[in-house]
Amino acid sequence: MAPLVPxxxxxxxxxxxxxxxxxxxxxxxxxxxxxIGMVATSRSASAxxxxxxxxxxxxxxxxxxQLFFVYYALPLLANVSPSPYHAATLALSVYGGAYMVEAVRxxxxxxxxxxxMAARSLGIRYRVMMLYIVAPQALRVTIPAxxxxxxxMLKGASVTSIIGFVELMQTAVNIRxxxxxxxxxxxxxxxxFVMCFxxxxxxxxxxxxxxxxxx
Amino acid sequence: MAEPILSVEGLVKSYGTHQVxxxxxxxVQTQEVLVIIGLSGSGKSTLLRCINGLxxxxxxxxxxxxxxxxxxxxxxxxxxxxVGMIFQHFNLFPHLTxxxxxELAPRRVLGLPLAECHARADxxxxxVGLAQFADKYPGRLSGGQxxxxxxxxxxxxxxxxxxxxxxTSALDPETVGEVLNTMKELAASGMTMIVVTHxxxxxxxxxxxxxFMDGGVIVEEGAPEVILSRPQNPRTxxxxxxxx
Numbered sequence: 333m334a335p336l337v338p339x340x341x342x343x344x345x346x347x348x349x350x351x352x353x354x355x356x357x358x359x360x361x362x363x364x365x366x367x368i369g370m371v372a373t374s375r376s377a378s379a380x381x382x383x384x385x386x387x388x389x390x391x392x393x394x395x396x397x398q399l400f401f402v403y404y405a406l407p408l409l410a411n412v413s414p415s416p417y418h419a420a421t422l423a424l425s426v427y428g429g430a431y432m433v434e435a436v437r438x439x440x441x442x443x444x445x446x447x448x449m450a451a452r453s454l455g456i457r458y459r460v461m462m463l464y465i466v467a468p469q470a471l472r473v474t475i476p477a478x479x480x481x482x483x484x485m486l487k488g489a490s491v492t493s494i495i496g497f498v499e500l501m502q503t504a505v506n507i508r509x510x511x512x513x514x515x516x517x518x519x520x521x522x523x524x525f526v527m528c529f530x531x532x533x534x535x536x537x538x539x540x541x542x543x544x545x546x547x
Numbered sequence: 548m549a550e551p552i553l554s555v556e557g558l559v560k561s562y563g564t565h566q567v568x569x570x571x572x573x574x575v576q577t578q579e580v581l582v583i584i585g586l587s588g589s590g591k592s593t594l595l596r597c598i599n600g601l602x603x604x605x606x607x608x609x610x611x612x613x614x615x616x617x618x619x620x621x622x623x624x625x626x627x628x629x630v631g632m633i634f635q636h637f638n639l640f641p642h643l644t645x646x647x648x649x650e651l652a653p654r655r656v657l658g659l660p661l662a663e664c665h666a667r668a669d670x671x672x673x674x675v676g677l678a679q680f681a682d683k684y685p686g687r688l689s690g691g692q693x694x695x696x697x698x699x700x701x702x703x704x705x706x707x708x709x710x711x712x713x714x715t716s717a718l719d720p721e722t723v724g725e726v727l728n729t730m731k732e733l734a735a736s737g738m739t740m741i742v743v744t745h746x747x748x749x750x751x752x753x754x755x756x757x758x759f760m761d762g763g764v765i766v767e768e769g770a771p772e773v774i775l776s777r778p779q780n781p782r783t784x785x786x787x788x789x790x791x
Contacts (some may be wrong), residue, residue, distance in 0.1 A: 449601055450638035454652040454704060455628040464651060468642045 335511045336519060343516065346503030347523045353420055353499060354486040360425035361485070362478070365432025370462070372437045383433060390430035395488050399423040403495040420492035420499075428485045435477035439470030472542045479535030483528045490524075500524065550613075552577045552708055552739050553598065558607035560593055560763075567593045568604070569763040575708070580740045582750040582771070585760035586786065591743040592635075594760075595710045598741070599623075599630040612707055628656070631701030635713040637693040639685040645672060645696045646681040649703045656704070664703075671699035675729050691722025695729050702733075709733070711742040745790055751775055759783045 372383035390398070403419040406412055414422060443466045451461040493502035504520035551574035560568040567590045575581050583591050596602040598609055600616050600623035609616040611626045639648050649668035653659045659667075672678050675695040685693050694714055701709060711730065715723045727749050734740055734753050744750065750757055750771055757774040759767045759782075767780045778784045 446634065446636060446638045447640065449596075450632075450634065450640070452601060453599055453627060453630070453632035454700070455624055455656045456652055457624065457656075460655045464655060465640055469640075 335513060336507070336515045339507045339511070339516065340519070342503055343500070343507065343519055343523065346498070346500035346520075347527065349498070349503075350486060350489045350500040351527060353417075353424065353489050353492070353497075354482065357421055357424035357428055357485055357489075358478075358482050360421070361428030361432045361481070364425065364429030365436045365478075368429070368433045369436025369440065372433055373440045383437075387430045387433050390427055395423065395427050396491050396494065398427055399491060399495055402426075416492070416495050416497035419495055420489070420497045424485055424489060424492070427488065428481055431481045431484070432478060435474045435481060436470070438477070439472070439474035440466055442473045443469045472539075475542060476535050476539045479531060479538065483531050483535075486527060486531070487524065549576065551575055552612055553741075554608075554610045555594075555598070556608045558594070558597060558604055558609065560590070560597060560602070560604045567763050568597070570607070571760075571763075571765055572607075573758060573765065573768065575739060575741060577707075577739050578737045579755045580734045580742065580753055581756050581758065582754035583741065583743045583758045583760060584745065584747070584750065584774075584786070584790075585766075589760045590763040591760055592712050595632070595712050595741065595743060598710060599627050599632055601632075628704055629707045631704060631706035631709045633694070633697055633701060633709065633711045633714045635717050637685070637690070637697045637717075639693055639697055639700070641685050644682050644684055645677065645688070645699075648685070648696055649700045652700070653703050667703055668699070671702055672696075674702075674732075675699045676725070689722050690718045691725045694718065694722075694726045698726075698729055698733070708739045708741070711740065711744065713743055713745070715744065715746060747775060747787070747790055759786065761786070 368383050368386060371379045372387070374380060399419065402414065402423045403416065406414060406419075447465055447469070448461065451465050456465070489499055490501035492499060493505065498506070500520050500523060504516040507516035508514065553575040555574070556572050558568050558571040559566065571590075571594060573581075583594070585591050593602060597604045598611065598616065600618040603618050612629050614622055614626050614629075616626050617623060640651070643651065646665070646668045649671055650664040653667055654661065654664045669678065669681060672681050675698055677692060677695055677699070680688060680692060680696075685696070688696065714730065715726050718726060723746070727746060730740070730742070730749070731753050742749070742754070754771045756768065757771050758765050759774060759778070759780070761782050767774060767778060767783045774783065775787060778787060
């Protein structure tokens with residue numbers, strides 16, 4: 333382990349880069365999730381079909397393939413050349429977004445039609461109903477699921493090393509190539525575990541806070 | 548006779564080939580309490596949902612306080628503000644306290660100031676005998692208490708007409724009475740009400756008129772003592788004997 337010690341600082345920095353990438357992508361994924369999730373529960377069948385197409389397409393193609401597509405195919409198709417960081421953020425956001433749509437959709441559907449009927453019978457329209465009645469109840473289902481998605485995105489961020497983005501995994505590989513030992517990879521594993529396990533605990537805590545049945 | 552607050556003419560509602568309502572016509576006058584009885588599946592709940600535009604109908608005409616009900620037009624929102632509805636399963640918002648349940652629509656639909664909404668909610672809670680439960684969540688209340696909060700919530704919008712869809716069917720027997728008492732008080736205060744119920748005692752005591760529905764049509768209608776004691780139609784007779 334001794335040869336690893338001088339490199340612990342940059343490993344930690346790599347972990348922070350991973351966390352930052354996943355967090356920023358989570359923000360975009362959440363926006364996608366809320367917008368397309370509402371489309372996915374709308375009354376229009378064609379709008380729902382569009383949402384389903386997005387979700388099923390993204391979920392059925394590996395993140396790695398999507399990453400290649402964004403980084404190598406986008407310059408050819410759309411004449412834009414994203415940096416590795418931008419490509420990683422875009423791919424991870426679109427990928428996480430598809431799962432987030434499902435989390436938001438199941439959250440909205442968990443609020444029964446009896447609530448919609450009660451709201452309408454009081455003269456409460458869609459926007460107010462979504463904001464004050466559906467969203468607070470949907471969050472109980474959506475937030476814990478979103479934490480799981482965040483964890484997946486954080487682990488998925490390791491794939492972005494393939495297009496030359498230096499995050500935790502690529503940092504560990506670089507150190508390994510310098511000191512010729514497996515210890516940097518083991519250290520990366522520990523850092524991944526610490527981050528993911530903590531997030532999972534936070535998720536469980538949020539789940540408890542969001543319960544109102546026994547208030 | 549004055550213009551009725553509600554008139555229903557030739558109402559037809561079908562799901563595919565099945566006709567749930569096969570040409571229903573009746574009118575309700577202001578301050579009248581109309582009780583609708585009938586077997587489950589006879590179309591009573593569907594009828595109530597058509598009246599405040601929660602459900603579409605196939606043919607006929609419904610007019611509430613001068614507004615034709617059409618779920619596809621913006622005017623349906625004006626109808627819903629005039630019509631309060633009470634559901635079999637209360638349908639309270641579980642993430643809000645009793646007071647917040649009552650305040651939500653006055654605050655977000657009518658845009659009243661918070662203090663006024665508060666005062667209105669507390670007055671209504673007192674009226675239904677639940678002043679001390681203002682800060683309780685629905686999950687902490689009995690079925691009867693939840694239904695009384697639901698009544699207060701509907702009253703907060705100051706409706707001209709209240710619809711009750713089997714308000715006591717989901718309750719434990721010991722809490723049925725408190726809800727019926729609240730409804731009696733409401734009727735005595737002059738509220739116009741349509742009540743779908745199997746509580747024939749309530750129908751006799753509070754109802755001005757009873758409609759008996761079967762198979763999507765009104766089989767018989769009349770004063771409670773006539774319908775309950777001397778029904779003319781054999782199907783009405785059969786139903787009343789079965790319920791009593």
